[in-house]
Amino acid sequence: MKTIFILCDTLNRRMLSAYGGDDPAMTPNIDRLARRSVVFDSHWCGSAPCMPARRDIMTGRLNFLEKPWGAMEPFDQSLQSVLSAEKNIHTQMFSDHAHYVIPGGENYTKGFTAWEVNRGQEGDPVWTRPCESGIRPDTPPAGFKGTWSEAERENRSRFRTEYDYPSVKTMWHAAEWLEDNHGADNFFLWVEAFDPHEPYDCPKYYLDLYEKEGDYDGPDYTHPSYAPNEFTPEETAHLRRRCKALTTMTDRHLGEILDVLDRHDLWKDTMVVLTTDHGYHLGEHGFMAKNYMAPYNEVFHIPLLIAAPGVSPGRCGAVTQNIDVMPTVMEYFGISGQTLQYPLHGRSLLPLLRRQAEAVRDGALYGYFGKQVAWTDGKYTYFRAAKDKQNQPLYVYTAMPTVLRQTYGANDAVQVADYGRIEMGRFLSWTDYPVYRFPADIIHWGNASQEFVGRSPYNEQTLLFDIEADYAQERPVKDASLEAEMAQKLRACLAAHDAPPEQYERLGL
Numbered sequence: 001m002k003t004i005f006i007l008c009d010t011l012n013r014r015m016l017s018a019y020g021g022d023d024p025a026m027t028p029n030i031d032r033l034a035r036r037s038v039v040f041d042s043h044w045c046g047s048a049p050c051m052p053a054r055r056d057i058m059t060g061r062l063n064f065l066e067k068p069w070g071a072m073e074p075f076d077q078s079l080q081s082v083l084s085a086e087k088n089i090h091t092q093m094f095s096d097h098a099h100y101v102i103p104g105g106e107n108y109t110k111g112f113t114a115w116e117v118n119r120g121q122e123g124d125p126v127w128t129r130p131c132e133s134g135i136r137p138d139t140p141p142a143g144f145k146g147t148w149s150e151a152e153r154e155n156r157s158r159f160r161t162e163y164d165y166p167s168v169k170t171m172w173h174a175a176e177w178l179e180d181n182h183g184a185d186n187f188f189l190w191v192e193a194f195d196p197h198e199p200y201d202c203p204k205y206y207l208d209l210y211e212k213e214g215d216y217d218g219p220d221y222t223h224p225s226y227a228p229n230e231f232t233p234e235e236t237a238h239l240r241r242r243c244k245a246l247t248t249m250t251d252r253h254l255g256e257i258l259d260v261l262d263r264h265d266l267w268k269d270t271m272v273v274l275t276t277d278h279g280y281h282l283g284e285h286g287f288m289a290k291n292y293m294a295p296y297n298e299v300f301h302i303p304l305l306i307a308a309p310g311v312s313p314g315r316c317g318a319v320t321q322n323i324d325v326m327p328t329v330m331e332y333f334g335i336s337g338q339t340l341q342y343p344l345h346g347r348s349l350l351p352l353l354r355r356q357a358e359a360v361r362d363g364a365l366y367g368y369f370g371k372q373v374a375w376t377d378g379k380y381t382y383f384r385a386a387k388d389k390q391n392q393p394l395y396v397y398t399a400m401p402t403v404l405r406q407t408y409g410a411n412d413a414v415q416v417a418d419y420g421r422i423e424m425g426r427f428l429s430w431t432d433y434p435v436y437r438f439p440a441d442i443i444h445w446g447n448a449s450q451e452f453v454g455r456s457p458y459n460e461q462t463l464l465f466d467i468e469a470d471y472a473q474e475r476p477v478k479d480a481s482l483e484a485e486m487a488q489k490l491r492a493c494l495a496a497h498d499a500p501p502e503q504y505e506r507l508g509l
Helices: 028-034 050-059 079-087 150-157 166-181 233-263 322-332 416-421 480-496 501-506
Strands: 002-008 038-044 090-095 114-117 187-193 270-275 304-307 314-321 364-368 373-376 380-384 395-398 423-425 435-439 463-466
Touching: 002 233, 002 322, 028 233, 028 270, 028 304, 050 079, 050 322, 079 090, 079 187, 079 322, 090 166, 166 187, 166 233, 187 233, 233 270, 270 322, 314 322, 314 364, 364 480, 373 480, 380 480, 416 435, 463 480, 480 501
Parallel strands: 002 187, 002 270, 038 314, 090 114, 090 187
Antiparallel strands: 038 304, 270 304, 364 373, 373 380, 380 463, 395 435, 423 435
């Protein structure tokens, strides 16, 4: 038996014709896969953004209630480790997500039999050079809007052909590996393209599919900042076209993998899963990017397509989450959850795929650490805000004290003067492994979009939406009895997902 798991970073559901997007990108290969697949219509991210979402997928458990961005924990049982230990399954990763090789991304490749990370995406400082006086400053051109770094500029100067782009290398190498090993049995292939994550950089002939001469004559922006939208309507439209162009390039090379599946009729014994980690704002609600705003559908309602032997294509409206990937793959390979040291939050989707069940859960829980906590049953979305501006009590629990590009120490994310407030003990209800407990108010990790010291003005409202009637989430529902019902369902879901006790107090529950 074989499984191929494909993750295209920041793949926007609303840009896919498979999901009826009103302004779709050209994605003939995703459409091709959709025709073979069960397309899940109510699939949700759990923990966001990038590394928290990957930990959800690899461990089958939500983690955003316990910590922000950070390493895999030593007590985590990853999907790749379980497969190899329990069934002698070869696990192979191809990725160009550079966060796997920097602080905050430790241990995610652990357990893979073999893995490859192609460098050079976004601001990955693989080729950065000095200036005459030392470290080259990040000085954007005059009038520039968005995110700028010398590392990103240097990386882009290295892409001379389409096959120099890191995501193209990732898909190409995965397709080559599959061609070379199509006759093998018992393998799990993880294919992870960083595209279509920003910056929206690709050869011009892809942009020419969407932007004709005369459509736009402004600066060629490619990388929005994580902030309210600073771009004009014309510039915003240009960025959307650039995002679609990069999505089309990613789709083209997804097709190289599907070609191998077709050529050797691997569909007969291979499960193929396509999804993303999260979505992205491109002007909706007045925002660009992710992380700092409320957990709107643009980021958390994500695509999921699964093609499996003996499973008829179709659509599924049941509420599902990224944490369901691990138990689904485990059951597909005949591995019982009884082999694990702790229970999973995820549920196998095989009963849905085989039309043996109509639902695997009542609702989904999702969000960013230290911000609003959201719940949905597919009809309503409910965002519960912290009860006050202090955003307290709130703790980070970890045995691996790193965060994005930093450590919790050495006057980095945590100052030496605050060391005395750090505790260590068996604080988590679901494992006896000792962890550090950091008061959240001593952590300042230099990423404004993900800060949680105090309640952000972008996250101060408790909101309820009927997404069947108002999918864009523009008209909050005002109904006290319905809000009380949603609060009770959220509370029950928090309990089912092992929420630390202080989260109830922080949220006024």
